[in-house]
Amino acid sequence: xxxxxxxxxxxxxxxxxxxxxxxxxxxxxxxxxxxxxxxxxxxxxxxxxxxxxxxxxxxxxxxxxxxxxxxxxxxxxxxxxxxxxxxxxxxxxxxxxxxxxxxxxxxxxxxxxxxxxxxxxxxxxxxxxxxxxxxxxxxxxxxxxxxxxxxxxxxxxxxxxxxxxxxxxxxxxxxxxxxxxxxxxxxxxxxxxxxxxxxxxxxxxxxxxxxxxxxxxxxxxxxxxxxxxxxxxxxxxxxxxxxxxxxxxxxxxxxxxxxxxxxxxxxxxxxxxxxxxxxxxxxxxxxxxxxxxxxxxxxxxxxxxxxxxxxxxxxxxxxxxxxxxxxxxxxxxxxxxxxxxxxxxxxxxxxxxxxxxxxxxxxxxxxxxxxxxxxxxxxxxxxxxxxxxxxxxxxxxxxxxxxxxxxxxxxxxxxxxxxxxxxxxxxxxxxxxxxxxxxxxxxxxxxxxxxxxxxxxxxxxxxxxxxxxx
Numbered sequence: 001x002x003x004x005x006x007x008x009x010x011x012x013x014x015x016x017x018x019x020x021x022x023x024x025x026x027x028x029x030x031x032x033x034x035x036x037x038x039x040x041x042x043x044x045x046x047x048x049x050x051x052x053x054x055x056x057x058x059x060x061x062x063x064x065x066x067x068x069x070x071x072x073x074x075x076x077x078x079x080x081x082x083x084x085x086x087x088x089x090x091x092x093x094x095x096x097x098x099x100x101x102x103x104x105x106x107x108x109x110x111x112x113x114x115x116x117x118x119x120x121x122x123x124x125x126x127x128x129x130x131x132x133x134x135x136x137x138x139x140x141x142x143x144x145x146x147x148x149x150x151x152x153x154x155x156x157x158x159x160x161x162x163x164x165x166x167x168x169x170x171x172x173x174x175x176x177x178x179x180x181x182x183x184x185x186x187x188x189x190x191x192x193x194x195x196x197x198x199x200x201x202x203x204x205x206x207x208x209x210x211x212x213x214x215x216x217x218x219x220x221x222x223x224x225x226x227x228x229x230x231x232x233x234x235x236x237x238x239x240x241x242x243x244x245x246x247x248x249x250x251x252x253x254x255x256x257x258x259x260x261x262x263x264x265x266x267x268x269x270x271x272x273x274x275x276x277x278x279x280x281x282x283x284x285x286x287x288x289x290x291x292x293x294x295x296x297x298x299x300x301x302x303x304x305x306x307x308x309x310x311x312x313x314x315x316x317x318x319x320x321x322x323x324x325x326x327x328x329x330x331x332x333x334x335x336x337x338x339x340x341x342x343x344x345x346x347x348x349x350x351x352x353x354x355x356x357x358x359x360x361x362x363x364x365x366x367x368x369x370x371x372x373x374x375x376x377x378x379x380x381x382x383x384x385x386x387x388x389x390x391x392x393x394x395x396x397x398x399x400x401x402x403x404x405x406x407x408x409x410x411x412x413x414x415x416x417x418x419x420x421x422x423x424x425x426x427x428x429x430x431x432x433x434x435x436x437x438x439x440x441x442x443x444x445x446x447x448x449x450x451x452x453x454x455x456x457x458x459x460x461x462x463x464x465x466x467x468x469x470x
Contacts, residue, residue, distance in 0.1 A: 079347055093162055095191040096124045096137045103279075107266070108156040108164075109141070114149025114179075117142040124189070138167065139185040144178055153183065161266065161314055163188065254324060254408040259317050259383060262293035262403055268311035270385070275300040278308050283401050287329040287365055292403035299338070299397065301390040309343075310386040310402070317383040319344075322376060323407035326354070326383075327369025331401035336360040338388045338396055344372065345384040352381065360400070369408075419470040420451075430457045438468050 015023070067074070093100070098121060109116050122138040143150070150171070157164050168184025262282075269280045276299050283294035297308040319326075326342065337359055344352040356370045372381070383405075390396055423434060431445035438444070449455065451467045 093187060093189045096135060096187060096189045101187065104160065104162060108160055109153055110156060111145070111149040111152035114143055114145030114153055117144060135189040135191050137187045139187065141183045141185065143183060144180050147179060150179055157185070253411060255411050256406045256408050258404065258406050260312065260315055260405040261288055263289055263291050267293065270309035270311050272305045272307040272309070273303045275302055276306065276308055280310055285331065285401060287403040292331070292401045295400050295402065297388055297397060299388070299390045300395045301392050306390045306392065308388045312383055312385055318380050319372070319383065319407060320380045322372060322374045322379065323409050325369045325371050326407045327367055328405040329365055329367050329403040331365045332360045332363055333399055334363065336396055336398055337394065338390050340368070341387050341389065342370070342383060343385040343387055344381040346378055346381055351384070352378070421468045421470060423466045423468050425460050425462055425464040425466060427462050429460050431460070434466065
């Protein structure tokens with residue numbers, strides 16, 4: 001009874017002023033604590049995380065800025081390493097392919113004063129060089145002849161585009177006074193080490209004068225018809241007139257730069273896959289000078305890319321700025337569906353294909369040309385290969401001749417008759433050494449002094465770039 005009375009009394013009682021103040025303070029504290037816990041504290045944590053990320057990003061920006069400051073040096077170093085890699089790869093065999101090696105030795109072992117009796121090939125084996133296991137092959141070559149013939153053979157081996165080591169040399173005399181003995185050769189392959197397509201066969205098959213060419217013209221081949229054709233003047237699509245068998249031009253609006261005349265041989269045939277066969281050699285049916293390049297091809301188009309390549313890498317044909325067009329003379333013996341084109345390679349290794357002719361619809365000599373990329377930022381470009389391409393699920397074979405590959409530039413692009421190249425000074429260089437490197441004589445050092453505002457060898461700081469008049 002008393003409890004009920006107390007409840008009624010409390011229920012009807014009003015809060016005092018102090019109690020209201022205390023309740024207000026309590027409510028405010030609860031609100032503030034809620035705001036701090038659910039709003040301020042998460043924001044504070046988030047702000048701390050953002051601060052840490054800001055510091056991390058600032059460090060990354062600093063690193064990127066450092067890289068950008070060194071970008072030019074990195075580009076130069078990368079380009080230098082890339083060229084060094086290409087040079088090394090070009091000097092070694094991609095695989096120990098006996099037909100390729102026989103073709104190469106057929107060109108190198110040439111002398112009228114010595115007779116090669118035989119060639120004995122060992123089974124390819126592994127040799128440990130440093131930490132690398134390298135595939136090697138030994139070749140034993142017995143010979144008979146004179147001392148001059150032996151030195152000619154050794155010089156021929158030294159001139160090989162692929163690295164060949166003379167591992168053993170036995171020299172003796174027979175009863176007639178002739179030299180007899182054996183030459184031991186060792187070949188190294190980058191198979192399994194470098195990133196090289198094992199299906200490609202780099203075969204150097206330029207024919208040496210005086211050697212029998214196994215790919216002779218078919219019986220009944222009428223050379224007279226070719227000679228008659230060469231007696232006629234040829235006019236290309238630009239209106240340039242070519243006189244017979246000399247390639248001499250009468251050009252009003254353009255000046256031509258000869259990129260390759262195919263006189264020296266020593267080029268490679270490269271198939272894009274194993275169902276493509278062919279070879280390259282010299283031909284006396286030429287448009288300029290004495291020889292042209294003869295390509296024999298047999299393409300079975302069963303892969304995604306079906307191309308027969310002529311490798312020009314070793315020619316080091318670099319184009320520094322865009323020409324108006326690039327063209328060459330092509331001799332066809334028959335109509336063909338093959339596409340003829342050029343492949344360029346940029347400094348970053350990118351490949352650029354330029355189509356010269358989609359199908360071959362002429363017989364005899366014809367001058368064909370195409371416009372290379374005109375974007376100056378892509379240059380310098382290296383002219384890497386000539387290619388014949390056949391569309392999928394077709395086949396074709398034949399013989400095509402190539403001659404006088406050239407680039408044409410508008411006449412007014414060169415404001416002076418002079419031509420120049422550049423040279424980077426190396427440690428230990430002198431004016432005499434630089435003159436000898438670039439001109440083959442020390443007598444041109446005054447010309448180098450004239451064009452570079454230098455006086456003595458003391459001005460040759462390592463890394464200095466010199467202008468070298470051609």
